[in-house]
Amino acid sequence: MTATIAYDEVEVGTELPQRQFPLRRADLVRYAGASGDFNPIHWSDRAAAEAGLPGVIAHGMLTMATAARLITDWIGDPRALVEFGVKFSSPVVVPDDDEGATVTVSGVVAKKLDGNRVVVNLTTRCRGEKVLMASRATLQLP
Amino acid sequence: MPLNQDFVGRCFVADVPFQVGREHIRQFARAVGDDNPLYHDVDAARAAGFPDLVAPPTFLINAMPGTLGLPTEDEALGLDYTLVVHGEQRFELHRPVVAGDELVTSSTLTSIRAVGRNEVLVTTYRYDTTAGEQVATGICTLVSRGTAAPRS
Numbered sequence: 559m560t561a562t563i564a565y566d567e568v569e570v571g572t573e574l575p576q577r578q579f580p581l582r583r584a585d586l587v588r589y590a591g592a593s594g595d596f597n598p599i600h601w602s603d604r605a606a607a608e609a610g611l612p613g614v615i616a617h618g619m620l621t622m623a624t625a626a627r628l629i630t631d632w633i634g635d636p637r638a639l640v641e642f643g644v645k646f647s648s649p650v651v652v653p654d655d656d657e658g659a660t661v662t663v664s665g666v667v668a669k670k671l672d673g674n675r676v677v678v679n680l681t682t683r684c685r686g687e688k689v690l691m692a693s694r695a696t697l698q699l700p
Numbered sequence: 701m702p703l704n705q706d707f708v709g710r711c712f713v714a715d716v717p718f719q720v721g722r723e724h725i726r727q728f729a730r731a732v733g734d735d736n737p738l739y740h741d742v743d744a745a746r747a748a749g750f751p752d753l754v755a756p757p758t759f760l761i762n763a764m765p766g767t768l769g770l771p772t773e774d775e776a777l778g779l780d781y782t783l784v785v786h787g788e789q790r791f792e793l794h795r796p797v798v799a800g801d802e803l804v805t806s807s808t809l810t811s812i813r814a815v816g817r818n819e820v821l822v823t824t825y826r827y828d829t830t831a832g833e834q835v836a837t838g839i840c841t842l843v844s845r846g847t848a849a850p851r852s
Contacts, residue, residue, distance in 0.1 A: 579733065592724075592731035593762055597781055609782045610845070618786030623732040623758040630757070635748070636738060636796050639757050643790030643839075692788075 574665035582658030769807030787841035814848035
């Protein structure tokens with residue numbers, strides 16, 4: 559599998575298809591197990607309330623991994639992702655119900671650099687609020 | 701209680717290399733809901749030119765010593781992990797991590813500074829294989845909520 563998007567095919571302003579990702583409480587517990595991050599604010603309402611949070615919140619790294627999927631699914635080849643960074647601007651509150659939370663991720667090509675590199679800016683929202691800021695990926699394209 | 705500034709500048713390295721395993725990659729990919737065959741199917745990964753299963757990009761966070769690279773169990777640091785939220789995370793990926801990699805990971809606590817009532821900890825990460833190949837670097841910002849010394 560090589561990257562399915564070539565440098566010459568994208569322009570500044572090229573949009574990545576927007577996607578929605580559901581996150582439920584069970585997903586947070588699964589992520590805690592897989593990542594080893596058992597901070598109780600990510601699974602216990604009691605701990606979240608004691609920490610002064612509006613509710614149990616998703617691991618920032620789970621939100622980041624979710625945003626990364628927009629990129630890796632778009633380019634096909636994970637080798638193409640050479641730099642990725644985010645600021646966690648607002649917590650993703652995940653209530654213990656059937657709906658949980660829905661994270662919406664969209665992206666746009668912001669810059670074309672020398673050496674077949676492009677910069678993609680991502681926008682990640684939950685309940686209308688930006689949960690990631692300065693969310694930027696650099697891709698090495700064929 | 702403010703954090704212990706004596707920890708600034710310290711480098712934390714795990715006692716043993718982090719062995720990247722196939723089942724851990726699959727478990728992590730399932731946990732982030734990613735069914736990319738490169739993360740699950742060894743034949744698909746090999747057909748794409750990788751030596752083994754590929755780890756999703758943010759899998760790197762698992763390889764840090766302690767919690768997100770900090771010795772949260774060390775009472776001398778004074779970090780109450782339930783008061784911590786992640787502020788910022790960045791990775792530079794030189795190549796994807798694959799199953800079978802043995803990573804020597806280290807984190808350096810570069811600063812602790814008060815921002816209002818919170819304290820902000822900045823940590824830098826390095827990921828090298830036991831053969832000496834650097835595969836990634838990273839930077840992590842954590843926010844310790846409400847622990848800054850009150851202003852007089």
